[in-house]
Amino acid sequence: PSEPTSCSENHHQPLFVDRESLQRQIDELSQFSDAPSPAVTRVLYSENDISARRYIKDLMRHSGLSVREDAVGNIFGRWEGSEPELAGVATGSHIDAIPYSGKYDGVVGVLGALEAINMLRRWGFQPKRSLEVIMFTSEEPTRFGISCLGSRLMAGSEALAEALKVTFDSQNMSFFDAAKFAGYANDGQDISTVFLKKGSYFAFLELHIEQGPILEEEGVPIAIVTAIAAPASMKVEFKGNGGHAGAVLMPARNDAGLAAAELALAVEKHVLESGSLDTVGTVGIIELHPGAVNSIPSKSHVEIDARDIDEKRRNIVVNKIRQSAMDIATKRGVVLSEFNVVNQDPPAQSDESIIKAMANASEQLNLNYKRMISRAYHDSLFMARISPMGMIFIPCYKGYSHTPEEYAAIDDIANGVKVLALTLSKLSLS
Amino acid sequence: PSEPTSCSENHHQPLFVDRESLQRQIDELSQFSDAPSPAVTRVLYSENDISARRYIKDLMRHSGLSVREDAVGNIFGRWEGSEPELAGVATGSHIDAIPYSGKYDGVVGVLGALEAINMLRRWGFQPKRSLEVIMFTSEEPTRFGISCLGSRLMAGSEALAEALKVTFDSQNMSFFDAAKFAGYANDGQDISTVFLKKGSYFAFLELHIEQGPILEEEGVPIAIVTAIAAPASMKVEFKGNGGHAGAVLMPARNDAGLAAAELALAVEKHVLESGSLDTVGTVGIIELHPGAVNSIPSKSHVEIDARDIDEKRRNIVVNKIRQSAMDIATKRGVVLSEFNVVNQDPPAQSDESIIKAMANASEQLNLNYKRMISRAYHDSLFMARISPMGMIFIPCYKGYSHTPEEYAAIDDIANGVKVLALTLSKLSLS
Ligand SMILES: [Mn+2]
Ligand SMILES: [Mn+2]
Ligand SMILES: [Mn+2]
Ligand SMILES: [Mn+2]
Secondary structure, rough: OOOHHHHHHHHHOOOOOHHHHHHHHHHHOOOOOOOOOOOEOOOOHHHHHHHHHHHHHHHHHHOOOOOEEOOOOOOOEEOOOOOOOOOOOEEEEOOOOEEEEEOOOOHHHHHHHHHHHHHHHHOOOOOOOOEEEEEEEEOOOOOOOOOOOOHHHHHOOOHHHHHHHHHHOOOEHHHHHHHHHHHOOOOOOHHHHHHOOOEEEEEEEEEEEOOOOHHHHHHHEEEEEEEEEEEEEEEEEEEOOOOEEEOOHHHHOHHHHHHHHHHHHHHHHHHHHOOOOOOOEEEEEEEEOOOOOOEOEEEEEEEEEEEOOOOOHHHHHHHHHHHHHHHEEEEEEEEEHHHHHEEEOOEEOOHHHHHHHHHHHHHOOOOOOEEEEOOOOHHHHHHHHOOOEEEEEEOOHHHHHOOOOOOOOHHHHHHHHHHHHHHHHHHHHH | OOOOHHHHOOOOOOOOOOHHHHHHHHHHHHHOOOOOOOEEEEEEOOHHHHHHHHHHHHHHOOOEEEEEEEEOOOOOEEEEEOOOOEEEEEEEEOOEEEEOOOOOOOOHHHHHHHHHHHHHHHHHOOOOEEEEEEEEOOOOOOOOOOOOOOHHHHHOHHHHHHHHOOOOEEEEOHHHHHHOOOOOOOOOOOOOOOOOOOOOOOEEEEEEEEEOOOHHHHOOOEEEHHHHEEEEEEEEEEOOOOOOOOOOOHHHOOOOOHHHHHHHHHHHHHHHHOOOOOOOEEEEEEEEEOOOHHHHHEEEEEEEEEEEEEEEEEEEHHHHHHHHHHOOOOOOOEEEEEEEEEEEEOOOOHHHHHHHHHHHHHHHHOOOOEEEEEEOOHHHHHHHOOOOOOEEEEOOOOHHHOOOOOEEEEHHHHEEEEEEHHHHHHHHHO
16 A cells, blocks of 8 residues: 655655666676686586675675575575564575576576665665565576475475485585585585475565567566466486497497487477477487497487476476387387486466556556566476565566576666565565 | 418417406406496596506517507507518507497407417517507597597698697697697607608508407307498587577577487488498487576587498488588578588508408418408508508407497407417518
């Protein structure tokens, strides 16, 4: 009910985003990277990840937030409201970056949230419900193959807490050794302290680049996300006999690499068969063993991602991919030694009252917006399990993401930050 | 003309192979490996390669050979003949091993050659033409992408000598820095000292496992190689826009990984279209960039090997592969940023008089033999450019090679060593 413009002393002053400072922070954060600029590689609990975390915590304190970290390194910056016993309003995203990606994915939702807090402070706003900025641990699955690790745990995944006890990275370092290296998991392998109860937050918001081309193409500055598509990911391994590339004649071969190639094309085929534009499928990883030009691959490893806004339709694709993997193995005389559906999460719906608050904020700011479905995975998917959830998308260049070409204009980011700040203030007072 | 049995003092004593010692040496050498046993990984100028070289030089000295190394680390062990001004008779092979391969490829032709020398000594043989055992540097292309590096140079490849000046491994170490690390290339980048004149040898022989299943299947202990098939290798790169696996809809994609998958299957198709069993083609390497499960590949790297005993037919396959790469790029909207035919060597014929000498030796030893074409690449292919050449194959388990399952029975190896020793003695006296 109370509009933030009701803060009488400020209602003449428009919401002002410090674009220069925000852009500088985005650029500075991108320097914590294992890949040379403009590419960003920032992997969970690496030296650069640890440095970037320190950078974020410093900014949080600079914004007057009190900082807390949980046992896996989710970072919370809290601005205590006038009624601190009420469930707070939270916003945030991630700062980890897959190999050779860009500097905006996730980052806009963390640094943008801090700038939203700064704006509200400049504006003289006093929250009723406490406001929190959250930096989630490992939204990306890079190191341990688990996406949204921090938010999944926060949402109370007992299965993940158990699985982490036997989770290792490709260098055979255990999850907990890696966490300890970064200064977390101090109480050993019991990380149930990370779980949050349902109702811990009154609302959770995430600001993010669209990672698709629609807003840019249509010239619309803001999207209000109504649902997050349901992702599934699979790990597949084929095994053959290998052999010398010159000596083994074609009929005698069972080439695990060609099985992988055929499966990759089958993924594309099954996705296109769904008949819906909303079905997508990707083979992002193909690894051949031993990986020599004169050696027939004796082993191949394939990782597949399939998504849809319709869970049933997506599961049909997953089942077709499984069937293809079996058929290819039979046809080529290779062994399908692994077909593992690593995750198969249900989709999430945004909360209607949060959608309304975001829509009101956009209208008040005179920003055109459209409703949109998110086909990308976000921490919001898991936060929706314990809190009403909403997401704000802003345009990005050609829809590029997960590449160094990823780019969002500072004016577009500023629009998102304004909508976020205004929505936070509304929700904080309600 | 003079049969070795004319050495009167020995002609009652049959040629005796010290199987136990030879097998022990094969096992010991396999321990110089970057991969755990039974796999062998021994990469040019690595610590383990350097140790293995020391092991070979010690064995050479133990066999009474005088040891010489050239500027790239080809190792020569010489038994001076009674007429040292005559061109000598040489035999040898390689001991480098591609990642996760076995312990017999190449090794049998080096340790077997040394055992042949030991046999001839035990037998009381005195060479007329000097005998030499050669260990060739980097038959495998593992580190610098160049196969038969040592023998190609020995055969006088000016092009390779030039190319090496700008050749780097995947860690960006230059060829010459790597060579210096191993104690070679002491005179800088001028390695023309490695070149040998045509006529430097009266004959060159190589003993090798078949790397195919035919001898084992047919129960024939010896193959005499009449020709070595002509190999071609290609490096291909596709580039697309990449993007987020969830956000970019299928019609908007130009997936460099799917282009690679499609090309791999096209290689198989074009090879099978040749209609000849002798045409083989392999995609041993597919690398996707950035290589994350939730990222559309923006770049793919493919390495292809195509071989045939018929050079023209092989070149038709190479051309079809090139055409497919272009068509796939067009169809998928990706850029074919590289299509590089790295080498396209002509085949080599064995020398008729050496074939006869090997055949005579087999008959004398009462060993059944067959004539065979080598579809695998060997240093003999290049030695044939400067010397009459011949090769001896022995059976190996199921034809496996370039895998840890690679195996040759010591009795089969001993047969090959006997044929080699007897042929060396014949050629030395002629
Ligand atoms: Mn991402
Ligand atoms: Mn993200
Ligand atoms: Mn080999
Ligand atoms: Mn070999």
